[in-house]
Each structure stands twice: as C-alpha cells, then as structure tokens.
Amino acid sequence: KNEVEQSPQNLTAQEGEFITINCSYSVGISALHWLQQHPGGGIVSLFMLSSGKKKHGRLIATINIQEKHSSLHITASHPRDSAVYICAAIIQGAQKLVFGQGTRLTINP
Amino acid sequence: SAVISQKPSRDICQRGTSLTIQCQVDSQVTMMFWYRQQPGQSLTLIATANQGSEATYESGFVIDKFPISRPNLTFSTLTVSNMSPEDSSIYLCSVMGLLTYEQYFGPGTRLTVT
Numbered sequence: 422k423n424e425v426e427q428s429p430q431n432l433t434a435q436e437g438e439f440i441t442i443n444c445s446y447s448v449g450i451s452a453l454h455w456l457q458q459h460p461g462g463g464i465v466s467l468f469m470l471s472s473g474k475k476k477h478g479r480l481i482a483t484i485n486i487q488e489k490h491s492s493l494h495i496t497a498s499h500p501r502d503s504a505v506y507i508c509a510a511i512i513q514g515a516q517k518l519v520f521g522q523g524t525r526l527t528i529n530p
Numbered sequence: 531s532a533v534i535s536q537k538p539s540r541d542i543c544q545r546g547t548s549l550t551i552q553c554q555v556d557s558q559v560t561m562m563f564w565y566r567q568q569p570g571q572s573l574t575l576i577a578t579a580n581q582g583s584e585a586t587y588e589s590g591f592v593i594d595k596f597p598i599s600r601p602n603l604t605f606s607t608l609t610v611s612n613m614s615p616e617d618s619s620i621y622l623c624s625v626m627g628l629l630t631y632e633q634y635f636g637p638g639t640r641l642t643v644t
Contacts (some may be wrong), residue, residue, distance in 0.1 A: 452631040464573075464622065464635040471631075507572055511631050516561060518626075518633065520572045 424448050427508050427521030435529055440495040442524045444508030447489065454518070455482050455493045456507040464507075467493070498528045532557050532625050534636035542642045543613055550609045551639045553623030558603035561626040564596070566619045567638070573622065579606040613643045 425446045434440055444453070452471045458464045468475050468482040470491060475482050479498075484491040495502055508521035533556040543549050553562070562579040577585040577598055585598035600606040610617050623636040 454631075454633055456633075456635075463637055466633045466635075469631055469633070509573075509633070511626075516626070517563065517575055517578065518573075518624075520574075523572045 423522070424512075424519050425508055425510050425521040427524055429524060430522060431525045431527075433527045433529065434498055436499060438498050438528075440498050440502070440526065440528075442493045442506050442508075442526070444491045444493075444521055445489060446491075446508075446510045446519075448510070448519075449513035450510040451513050452511045453484055453491050454509045454511070455491070456509055458505040458507060458523075460504075467506075495526075500528045500530050503527050531632075532559060532634040534623055534625065534634055536623055536636040536639050538639060539637065540640040540642075542644060545614050545643055547613055548609055548611045549613065549641060550607050551621055551623075553606045553608070553636055555604045555625055559625040559627075560603070562600060562606050563624045563626070564598060564606070564608045565622045565624060567622065568619045576608070576621075579608075610641065613641075615643045617641065618643045 427444050452469050454466050455468045456464050457467050470484040479496045481494040505523045505525050507523045509518040535554045537552045564576040565573040566576055567573050575588050576591045576596055577587040579585050579598050579600040581600045595611055597609045620638045620640050622638045626633050
C-alpha cells in the first residue's frame with residue numbers, strides 16, 4: 422500500500438462543474454503539496470499545507486491532520502484546468518516528498 | 531522562489547550509452563533532488579543530491595547506474611548510465627526550502643532510449 426493514496430485516478434467533467442480530488446496518507450507529515458502538471462511535463466506547486474485551508478482564485482485546498490486527509494477543490498472548472506494533479510507529502514523527519522499516483526483531470530467545454 | 535533550468539530538454543539515445551543531465555538553480559539551495567517519471571506514472575525519487583558528498587539514493591536506485599554530482603549549492607548533474615529502453619522517462623530536478631518546505635521543479639528532461 423502506498424504511503425500517499427489519491428482518488429480518483431481519472432476525472433472527466435463539463436466546464437463549470439465543481440471538482441474534488443482527494444488525498445489520504447498513512448504517515449506523519451511536515452506538510453503536503455498539491456502539484457499541477459500540464460502536458461509537456463512542467464510541474465508547479467499550487468498549494469503547500471500543514472493545516473487548515475488555503476484558497477487561490479478558483480482553487481481551494483484543505484487538510485485534516487487528525488484524519489490524514491487532504492482535498493483539492495476547483496470551482497467553476499474550465500478547460501484550461503485540464504492537467505494532472507498530484508498530491509505530495511513531506512515525510513516528517515525525512516525532508517523528502519512522497520507522491521500520490523496523480524489524478525488526470527479533463528474538463529470538456 | 532527559485533528558477534531551475536535543465537539541459538538537455540530532451541534526447542534520444544542508443545542503448546548502452548550514457549547521458550548526463552544538468553540542473554542549474556538561480557539561488558543557493560540546500561535540498562536538491564532528482565526524480566524519474568515513467569510514462570503515465572507519478573514521480574519517483576531517485577536520490578537526494580548532497581553538496582560535497584555522495585548522494586543519498588532511494589531503494590531500487592544505485593550509484594553505478596545513476597551517478598550524481600553536486601559541486602556547489604546551485605548545480606547538480608545526473609548521469610543515466612548504460613541505458614536501456616526501460617530508462618525512457620522524464621527526469622526532473624527539484625529543490626526544496628529547508629525550513630519553508632516550498633518546492634520548485636525544473637522543466638524536466640525527456641529521455642527516449644532506442
């Protein structure tokens with residue numbers, strides 16, 4: 422079993438829909454990143470969380486440390502949101518990232 | 531923030547040869563990592579590049595196959611040695627803030643081995 426599990430693996434939705442991607446982890450962490458990877462390979466960190474909730478534009482990320490669970494939400498989704506979203510946890514004491522399997526999101530116009 | 535460049539951006543190589551990938555960061559950083567992303571997969575950590583000492587390799591990766599150098603705090607190289615088609619992947623360099631945990635990725639090197 423992976424230390425970081427993501428769901429769903431694939432998600433297709435219509436433009437405007439509310440999107441939720443989930444991430445669960447089984448180890449102690451220092452922080453958790455939500456990463457976005459567009460076709461062509463470039464990866465950017467959308468959020469880094471150690472507690473609570475963060476919002477940037479239409480994107481919202483939450484984390485519940487007690488339940489070892491994080492979610493990424495996209496409101497009013499748009500075709501340009503189509504990408505792979507990856508949850509990555511910084512393992513406590515290890516100073517390195519462990520990655521979820523990724524969620525391939527496709528938003529159709 | 532940190533801006534990372536990688537060279538080459540892509541290459542097609544013959545099996546049995548070696549390729550060295552360069553990673554340059556625009557600021558001094560402590561934590562530098564090399565990842566592999568096989569087709570359709572998520573990222574896998576190859577090793578942590580340590581300045582002035584041997585890299586720390588993850589299970590399944592060995593120095594003979596993936597030698598890493600890090601001569602200073604802004605530069606590192608990863609060599610993929612004696613390549614086989616199974617080494618066809620995207621290789622990414624990344625840095626992390628030691629206290630902030632902020633994470634930055636290079637654009638990746640897309641390697642195809644024929």
